[in-house]
Amino acid sequence: MTKLEIHQFEALSDNYGYLVHDPDTGATAAIDTPEVAAIEKALAEKGWKLTHIFNTHHHFDHAGGNAELKAKYNCEIIGPKGEKDLIPGIDRAVGQDDIVDLGNRQARIIEVPGHTRGHIAYSFAGDHVVFVGDTLFVLGCGRLFEGTPQQMWTSLNKLMELPDDTTVYCAHEYTQANARFALSVEPHNATLIARAKEIDEKRARGEWTVPTTIGLEKATNPFLRPASIDLRATVGMVDAADVDVFAETRHRKDNF
Structure with a gap:
């Protein structure tokens, strides 16, 4: 095939x-x-x-x-x-x-x-x-x-x-804005830091940032990472359930 x-x-x-x-x-x-x-x-x-x-x-x-x-x-x-x-x-x-x-x-x-x-x-x-x-x-x-x-x-x-x-x-090219937010809630994620730099370079050249992969998103997307200690510390929810950390992350993005 x-x-x-x-x-x-x-x-x-x-x-x-x-x-x-x-x-x-x-x-x-x-x-x-x-x-x-x-x-x-x-x-x-x-x-x-x-x-x-x-x-x-x-x-x-x-x-x-x-x-x-x-x-x-x-x-x-x-x-x-x-x-x-x-x-x-x-x-x-x-x-x-x-x-x-x-x-x-x-x-x-x-x-x-x-x-x-x-x-x-x-x-x-x-x-x-x-x-x-x-x-x-x-x-x-x-x-x-x-x-x-x-x-x-x-x-x-x-x-x-x-x-x-x-x-x-x-369905959308939202990546640069998403990267800025992601860094605000997980500032010590080295993979994310490197990815954000790569994204800025791509957009400066007029290139698309889509598609992505599940693995890359799991490593860098804050909405898939409520278990991250770094993210939990940033939002002040170290002991909360994952869904509650996700909800707070989404709320912060809505107001970012």
């Missing part, structure tokens, strides 16, 4: 869009629909035909292009069952451990509520790839618009169970 092809492109002001292509069958999915023009430009560049839309959640910068693209390409729209009434044009609603086919490839659904109540991720385990929408970012996590800290912490733990070499594709 040939390698799954992933085409990443910029959309809107700070979104990333993705086309996922099975070269054996020609099946092509857009991961979310942030901007129709950007998606159509990417399709033209690659010479691919859109057959599917895989929505991670209902926010407009993730599902706003659904109706226009479906009208043009007659593609199948798959989205979270917890938000099926909010996903334009949805054909199939999916939940935890459901399997979604893309040609000869399969993605397993991981329910990751927190940012929204029904948010899902698409894990292509055979290709060591996961599309996480706005649940996990490089050095960050999604703001809790609809969920609780406990829900988000449970969701992040599901993602941390994936192999460390899993490539993580998230």
